[in-house]
Amino acid sequence: MLGKSAGGLFWMFRYLERSENLARLLEAGFRIALTRSSAATSEWQSVIATAGVTEGFVARHSEYNAPNVVDFLLRDRDNTSSVRYVIEQARTNARLVRTALTREVWEATNECWMVLDQALQRPIRERDLPSVLATIKQQSTLVRGTLVGTMLRNDIYNFARLGTFIERTDNTARILDVKYYVLLPSLSHIGSSLDNVQWETILRSVSANRSYRWLNGEDINPTSIADFLILDRSMPRSIAHCMEEIVDNLDQLSNRYGERSECAEQATEMFSKLDRQPIDSILASGLHEFLKGFIQDTGQLSGQIEQDYRFYS
Amino acid sequence: MSESKNDYDEMFGGAGDVREPYREYHDWVNSEDPGQLLRKSAEAETFFRRTGITFNVYGDTENTERLIPFDVVPRILSAWQWSKLARGIEQRVRAINAFLYDLYHQQEIIKAGRIPERLIAENSAFEPKMIGVNPPGGVYTHIVGIDLVRTDDNEFFVLEDNARTPSGVSYMLENRETMMQMFPELFSRIPVQNVGDYPKNLRRTLARSAPSACNGRPTIAVLTPGIHNSAYFEHSFLADQMGAELVEGHDLRVIDGRVAMRTTRGYEPIDVIYRRVDDEYLDPMNFNPDSMLGVPGILDVYRSGGITIANAPGTGVADDKAVYSYMPDIVEFYTGETPILKNVDTWRCSEPDSLAYVLDNLEELVVKEVHGSGGYGMLIGPTASKREIARFRKLLKNRPENYIAQPTLALSTVPILTKAGLAPRHVDLRPFVLVSPDRIDITPGGLTRVALKKGSLVVNSSQGGGTKDTWVLED
Numbered sequence: 001m002l003g004k005s006a007g008g009l010f011w012m013f014r015y016l017e018r019s020e021n022l023a024r025l026l027e028a029g030f031r032i033a034l035t036r037s038s039a040a041t042s043e044w045q046s047v048i049a050t051a052g053v054t055e056g057f058v059a060r061h062s063e064y065n066a067p068n069v070v071d072f073l074l075r076d077r078d079n080t081s082s083v084r085y086v087i088e089q090a091r092t093n094a095r096l097v098r099t100a101l102t103r104e105v106w107e108a109t110n111e112c113w114m115v116l117d118q119a120l121q122r123p124i125r126e127r128d129l130p131s132v133l134a135t136i137k138q139q140s141t142l143v144r145g146t147l148v149g150t151m152l153r154n155d156i157y158n159f160a161r162l163g164t165f166i167e168r169t170d171n172t173a174r175i176l177d178v179k180y181y182v183l184l185p186s187l188s189h190i191g192s193s194l195d196n197v198q199w200e201t202i203l204r205s206v207s208a209n210r211s212y213r214w215l216n217g218e219d220i221n222p223t224s225i226a227d228f229l230i231l232d233r234s235m236p237r238s239i240a241h242c243m244e245e246i247v248d249n250l251d252q253l254s255n256r257y258g259e260r261s262e263c264a265e266q267a268t269e270m271f272s273k274l275d276r277q278p279i280d281s282i283l284a285s286g287l288h289e290f291l292k293g294f295i296q297d298t299g300q301l302s303g304q305i306e307q308d309y310r311f312y313s
Numbered sequence: 314m315s316e317s318k319n320d321y322d323e324m325f326g327g328a329g330d331v332r333e334p335y336r337e338y339h340d341w342v343n344s345e346d347p348g349q350l351l352r353k354s355a356e357a358e359t360f361f362r363r364t365g366i367t368f369n370v371y372g373d374t375e376n377t378e379r380l381i382p383f384d385v386v387p388r389i390l391s392a393w394q395w396s397k398l399a400r401g402i403e404q405r406v407r408a409i410n411a412f413l414y415d416l417y418h419q420q421e422i423i424k425a426g427r428i429p430e431r432l433i434a435e436n437s438a439f440e441p442k443m444i445g446v447n448p449p450g451g452v453y454t455h456i457v458g459i460d461l462v463r464t465d466d467n468e469f470f471v472l473e474d475n476a477r478t479p480s481g482v483s484y485m486l487e488n489r490e491t492m493m494q495m496f497p498e499l500f501s502r503i504p505v506q507n508v509g510d511y512p513k514n515l516r517r518t519l520a521r522s523a524p525s526a527c528n529g530r531p532t533i534a535v536l537t538p539g540i541h542n543s544a545y546f547e548h549s550f551l552a553d554q555m556g557a558e559l560v561e562g563h564d565l566r567v568i569d570g571r572v573a574m575r576t577t578r579g580y581e582p583i584d585v586i587y588r589r590v591d592d593e594y595l596d597p598m599n600f601n602p603d604s605m606l607g608v609p610g611i612l613d614v615y616r617s618g619g620i621t622i623a624n625a626p627g628t629g630v631a632d633d634k635a636v637y638s639y640m641p642d643i644v645e646f647y648t649g650e651t652p653i654l655k656n657v658d659t660w661r662c663s664e665p666d667s668l669a670y671v672l673d674n675l676e677e678l679v680v681k682e683v684h685g686s687g688g689y690g691m692l693i694g695p696t697a698s699k700r701e702i703a704r705f706r707k708l709l710k711n712r713p714e715n716y717i718a719q720p721t722l723a724l725s726t727v728p729i730l731t732k733a734g735l736a737p738r739h740v741d742l743r744p745f746v747l748v749s750p751d752r753i754d755i756t757p758g759g760l761t762r763v764a765l766k767k768g769s770l771v772v773n774s775s776q777g778g779g780t781k782d783t784w785v786l787e788d
Contacts, residue, residue, distance in 0.1 A: 003575045004564050095365070095540055098549040099559045103364075110365045155577065257578050309577040 005097045006159045007311030012093035012109070013147075013163030015086040016140045019116075021171040022073055022083050023136040025050055028204040030129060033066055036197055043201070044069045050178045050205075053081045070129060075120045083136055084120045087113050100156045104146040112139035155256055158249040162305060165249070169242030170298050172229055175205045177291040183222035184287065199225055206237040226287065227279040239294065243271040246301075253309075263304040270297055321465050321725040322737050323388065334389040334786055337503045342386070347734060353495050354385050354730055360494070366487050368774065369543045382779035383488060384729040385495070388740060388761040392506075392788040398461070398469060398744070399755050401653030404644060406457050406746050406753060409476055409631050411647035413453035416630060417443045427646050428639045433630065435714075437684070440592065440627030442599060446616050448625045449524045450750030455623040456515070456587070457746040458482075458759075461654075463725040470657045470722065472741065474640070476632040477624060478589050481760040481780075482745045483547040486511060486554075488760075488782040504787035506757035511745065512554035514754045518623075518747040519555075519585045525618045526571065531584035533557040534574060536565075538590050538606045543775075548589050557587070567610040572620045585621040586611075592626050634683045634717045635661060657722060663714035671718040672709060675702050678718040680709070693770060695721050724770055727781065729763060739764045741772050742783065758783035 029047040033040040044064040048057045053072070056079050061068040076082045091113040098106055116139060124132050144164075151157050176183070182198040199220055203209040206229065216224055233240045250264040282290050306312065324335045331339045342350070358380060361367075367378040390398075415421050416433060417440075423430050433439050458479030460472040489508050493500055516533065523531040537548035539561050552559035564574050565583070573580035588595060594604040599612040614620050630636065636643075638659040644652040660667035660678075671678060680692040692705040709716055726737035744759030761781040762772035772778040 001577055002558060002560065002564055003577050004561070006577045092540065095545070095549070098365075099553040099557075106365065107363055111363060114362070253577075259578075310575050310579070313575075 001100065001155055003310030003312070005100050006155070006309045007306065008093045008097035009100060009156060009159040010163040010166075010305070010311070012090050012097065013160045014167040015090035015093065016109075016112075016143055017164050017167040018081070018086045018171070019083045019090070020137050020140040021168070022051060022081070022086070023133045024205050024207055025175070026070060026073055026129075027133050028201045029069065030066065030133075031204060032197065032201055039197070041065070046178045047073070050174050051081050052174065053079055056081075066126065067123070070124055074124060074132070083116065087116050102146065102150040104150045105143065108143045108146040112143055115139055155253060158253050158256075159309070161249045162246060165242040165245045166298060166302050166305075168237055169239050169246070170295060172206055172237050172239055172242070173291050173295050173298070175202060176226070176229060177288065177295065180287045180291060183226050184283075195222075196220065202229070208235060208237065211235065223279060223283065226283060230282065231274070231277075231279055240271075240274055243267065243274055247271045250305075261308040263301060263308045266297075266301050266304055270294075270301065320723050320737070320739070321463065323463070323725050323727045323740075324735075325728075325737075334391040334394075338387065338389060338499070341499060341502065342735075350385065350730055351732065357383050357385060357491050357495060360491055361487070364487070366483070366546055368546065369541060381484060381774045382765060383491065384763060384765075384779050384781050385492070386728055386730050386735065387492065387782045387784045388727045388742075388763075389784045389786065390758065392786050395506075395757060395785040397653070399757075401469075402459050402744055402746060402755055403753050404648055404650060404653050405459060405471065405474070405640070406454070406748060408640075408644040408647045409457065409474060410451075410453050410748060412643050413476075413625070413628055413631050414451065415647070417446060417627065422643065422646050425646070427642050428636075432635060432639070436630050436633065436636070438592070438627070438629030438633060440630070442612060442616075443625070443627035448522075449618070449621045450522045452522055452623075452748050452750055453625040454628045454631070455518055455522060455748050457748065458743045459654075459746065461742045461744065462657075462722055463740075463742070464723050465725075468655075470655050471637075471640070472657060473634070474632040474637065475743070477591070477629045479743070479745065480544045480547055480589075481743055481762075482511060482756075483550040484780050485745065485756070485758070485760040485783070486550075488780055492782045503784075506785040506787055508756050508758055511747075511756050512551065514747050514756075515551065515587075516555040516557070518749045518754070519557075519587055519621070521749045521751065522621045522623060523584045524621045526582075526620070527584035532582065533585045533587065534560045534583045536560055536562070536586050536588040536590050536608075538594070542589075544589065551587070558583075560586075562590070562604075562606045562608055565608040565611070567608065567614055570614060570617060570619050572608060572611055572614050583620060585623065587623050592629060595622075595626060634659075634681055635663070635714075638717060657719045660718045662709055662716040662718060667718075668709065668713045671716075672706060675706060677721065679721050680705055680716055680718045683715055683717060693721065696770075721770075727761070727763065729765065729779075729781075736767070738767070739770050739772065740781070757785035 025047050029043050032043040041064050047069055048054050051073060057072050060072060072079055072082065074083045077085055079085060091109055094101060094106060094109040116136060119132055119135055147160055179198060179202050182195055199222060200209060202225060203212050212228055228235055228238065230239045232238050233244055235241055247267045250261065250267050254260045254264045324332060326332055361380050361383060367380055369378060422428055423433065454476040456479060458475035460475065461469050462472050463469050485508060519533050520531045533555065535548050535552040535557055537545060537559060549559050558574060560574050565572055566580060568580050571582040572586065573582045590606050593601045594606040596607050596609060596612045597604045598609040612626060615622050638661055641652045641656050660671050662668045662671055676694045678694045682690040692701060724739040724741065727740050728735035729738045740761050740763045742759050742761050745756050747754040761783045763779050763781055764770055764772045765777060765779045
């Protein structure tokens with residue numbers, strides 16, 4: 001396949017994943033704003049920080065509140081991390097790689113764009129926000145469903161999955177990094193009700209509030225949250241699960257092409273390093289430092305994939 | 314010319330009786346609920362939008378993707394009408410290829426005095442770098458679209474030859490697909506010749522024209538200017554349907570005398586390239602140095618037999634409107650036969666007598682730019698304002714050689730579905746022809762374009778035209 005097409009697929013699925021993550025992030029933030037009005041401002045601030053768009057937001061808005069944040073992350077075309085922008089980009093990339101997609105995947109992507117373009121035409125009223133966020137998650141899920149259900153399991157599929165999991169692992173790491181301070185051991189034994197809300201928010205941002213309870217019952221504590229989101233391979237948005245998928249897809253590509261790539265080496269190394277560390281030692285040596293390093297490594301890995309498979313040159 | 318009672322309608326005869334090819338269809342449409350048909354019509358639009366069958370409009374920033382309106386009433390041709398047209402088309406296409414070969418070799422037709430030398434010498438589409446080059450299999454124009462108009466039962470005229478990069482075939486295919494989804498019962502009731510083989514035939518045509526450097530199964534790619542091109546949908550559609558790669562200039566590079574594409578595993582050679590990029594932009598080393606769309610050095614690879622370019626560079630010299638006026642001579646010269654298809658009478662404004670006539674009769678004539686296309690730069694005398702006519706008078710006097718003029722034809726009409734029922738609108742027809750070294754395939758029918766505005770003669774999609782499914786009945 002063309003290097004350009006591999007790049008197009010990779011980014012198409014990174015953007016789709018990003019739209020879904022933005023919706024989750026807003027959902028969690030909105031919930032806090034509704035239940036803890038005193039914490040709302042700082043919560044919106046961390047939503048913006050997690051999306052990595054603090055600079056752009058501050059240039060545009062003077063206050064961290066629901067209407068501003070919602071509008072900026074959902075509708076603002078000048079914000080390259082708004083749902084509207086990333087969905088346009090996902091669809092543009094899909095057009096670019098149209099010949100690599102089944103009709104079903106293409107039509108689902110096109111439909112996703114049409115539905116969201118319509119839904120995001122006008123500012124979102126508070127009472128419409130839940131249904132708009134649900135639509136965003138649903139549309140991106142539909143595309144993923146057609147991918148899984150109709151595409152050949154070949155290199156095309158591998159590049160699509162790589163985009164998904166690179167974006168997802170980066171997103172989970174960012175969520176944790178913005179909130180790492182509420183998971184620090186020094187604060188954990190205080191266990192105030194505000195902490196509880198913060199912990200729940202983290203879980204909600206990755207749609208894992210309920211699955212966490214199923215695993216841990218009512219015992220909600222920062223160490224096991226960190227363990228769940230970083231090291232639990234059964235959790236589909238955990239860093240370990242994403243890394244496992246990345247390694248698996250890169251291994252498959254190496255086998256298909258009969259040549260072990262540099263990025264496969266890098267990913268394997270990242271994954272085994274992750275595997276060797278129990279959560280206590282990650283927390284002991286500094287959660288923030290760990291996440292910062294991981295986000296950096298992920299960026300490097302993404303660049304290496306791009307280079308090894310000749311996305312642009 | 315506006316609508317008059319004298320325009321030939323392809324469905325209804327003079328006394329309102331239904332013409333033969335439309336009888337079955339007319340019975341069916343009469344038994345249908347008109348409201349239901351209109352709903353289906355709206356459904357078709359949703360279908361096209363979902364599928365992404367859109368075209369981009371240049372210079373339009375906000376709503377850059379548009380649909381070409383689709384009308385659900387098919388245009389129907391009988392088997393014998395079609396077979397006569399197909400013979401004429403085949404003859405004309407053979408002549409065009411022979412003409413191109415001759416122009417780039419001995420130029421016998423000029424030596425014989427059948428066309429003036431300046432027609433070629435002054436033609437910017439003539440490509441000196443193609444002189445003496447032998448394209449693989451001897452084919453210059455593999456993919457041709459011949460635009461036809463009809464004025465009476467048996468009167469078809471060629472309006473234009475498209476020998477460079479004719480577009481629209483994806484609409485022909487998707488229109489049929491849409492009709493079969495919406496009205497399956499019609500197709501079980503009326504036997505219509507299949508058009509769906511086109512992508513397979515296109516692939517075969519390209520494969521059979523593979524260059525000498527190709528060993529084994531040829532690698533085929535469609536070269537597109539990119540996602541912002543107005544016909545991008547068609548480029549990706551054809552690549553997808555053929556199972557060919559869709560490439561842009563920056564995916565390609567000349568390596569070891571071959572054109573190669575950048576894949577995830579390194580550069581791999583291409584054997585045949587179906588280019589949808591104009592000559593001028595094809596090779597910045599040999600043509601326009603500013604082009605970002607082409608491949609530096611591709612022409613040198615072509616000349617040394619390392620790749621097939623379809624259509625060949627320099628084919629445009631055969632399809633401009635000044636050459637068009639000589640087509641009857643050209644057909645006769647190379648086939649030794651009387652042309653089966655008629656040309657529209659054409660005044661070459663480069664000739665003083667013709668220019669004088671044209672200037673005296675501007676209100677009656679259609680004036681076209683020799684190199685124009687898409688219905689732009691055109692004057693339709695009978696519907697033009699006084700100001701427009703005055704403007705063209707000036708243009709003609711300044712650069713007469715840049716224009717030709719033709720009588721305004723009474724184009725045939727076919728009904729479209731409107732809220733008020735069936736209403737006649739003017740149409741043309743673009744059949745699509747594939748030329749292999751050893752055979753010519755013509756898809757039965759083609760793309761019918763229809764002027765949706767009452768009385769309008771402009772069928773171009775960029776100017777409010779729509780399309781129809783075109784049926785050729787089984788014998």
